[in-house]
Amino acid sequence: MKKIFKILAISGSLRKLSTNTLFLKTMANFCPSNITFEIYTNLNKLPFFNPDDDIEGLNLIEVERWRSALANADMIVLVSPEYAHGVTGVMKNALDWIVSSGELLDKPIAFPNISLRAEIAYSHLLEILDVMGCKLLKDCSPRSTLTTPYMLADATEKMILEDPEIIERIKALWKNIESNISNF
Numbered sequence: 001m002k003k004i005f006k007i008l009a010i011s012g013s014l015r016k017l018s019t020n021t022l023f024l025k026t027m028a029n030f031c032p033s034n035i036t037f038e039i040y041t042n043l044n045k046l047p048f049f050n051p052d053d054d055i056e057g058l059n060l061i062e063v064e065r066w067r068s069a070l071a072n073a074d075m076i077v078l079v080s081p082e083y084a085h086g087v088t089g090v091m092k093n094a095l096d097w098i099v100s101s102g103e104l105l106d107k108p109i110a111f112p113n114i115s116l117r118a119e120i121a122y123s124h125l126l127e128i129l130d131v132m133g134c135k136l137l138k139d140c141s142p143r144s145t146l147t148t149p150y151m152l153a154d155a156t157e158k159m160i161l162e163d164p165e166i167i168e169r170i171k172a173l174w175k176n177i178e179s180n181i182s183n184f
């Protein structure tokens with residue numbers, strides 16, 4: 001039987017009409033049939049990271065869900081906005097929970113910067129993902145074909161889900177992912 005390839009997608013924005021999350025939703029619409037594409041939407045349910053709490057016996061249900069979701073995925077797609085030249089708090093908090101448990105070690109990851117700006121947070125996140133041992137998918141650099149022309153004020157769900165330019169870029173990303181799957 002053909003193996004189903006599992007992708008976990010994560011958006012670093014909690015906004016209802018987040019361009020980053022909508023980008024992932026649009027990606028889901030074009031997901032090839034041999035791949036599953038799940039979007040993890042509970043970054044806001046994770047408690048604030050405290051190493052003192054990271055011990056067996058404490059009831060860290062969402063932390064366990066987060067770690068299992070990452071561990072069970074064959075690949076991660078991560079997108080995130082920049083806030084005040086930094087990584088968003090929810091994204092950094094979620095990543096801090098897996099520094100010691102190591103779910104991202106050797107995990108293939110596509111990390112497109114879909115904003116026209118956000119380069120400082122992108123570089124910072126790149127550094128974090130690198131130190132966690134991720135295998136970065138090639139051709140997902142900040143100035144790849146994947147930037148979207150939308151900023152906070154002007155995006156609507158319809159604009160992003162139906163934008164032919166974004167759909168074209170998403171198809172290119174899927175092509176890139178598919179051509180890399182055999183190497184993972």
Ligand SMILES: Cc1cc2nc3c(=O)[nH]c(=O)nc-3n(C[C@H](O)[C@H](O)[C@H](O)COP(=O)(O)O)c2cc1C
Binds near residue numbers: 013015019021118
């Ligand atoms: C509090 C706040 C701070 C921001 N700071 C930056 C910034 O430093 N650099 C930048 O490029 N964009 C910044 N932005 C713009 C967001 O990155 C941009 O609106 C992005 O589309 C938000 O992503 P989202 O649509 O997925 O929520 C900021 C937005 C907010 C709300």
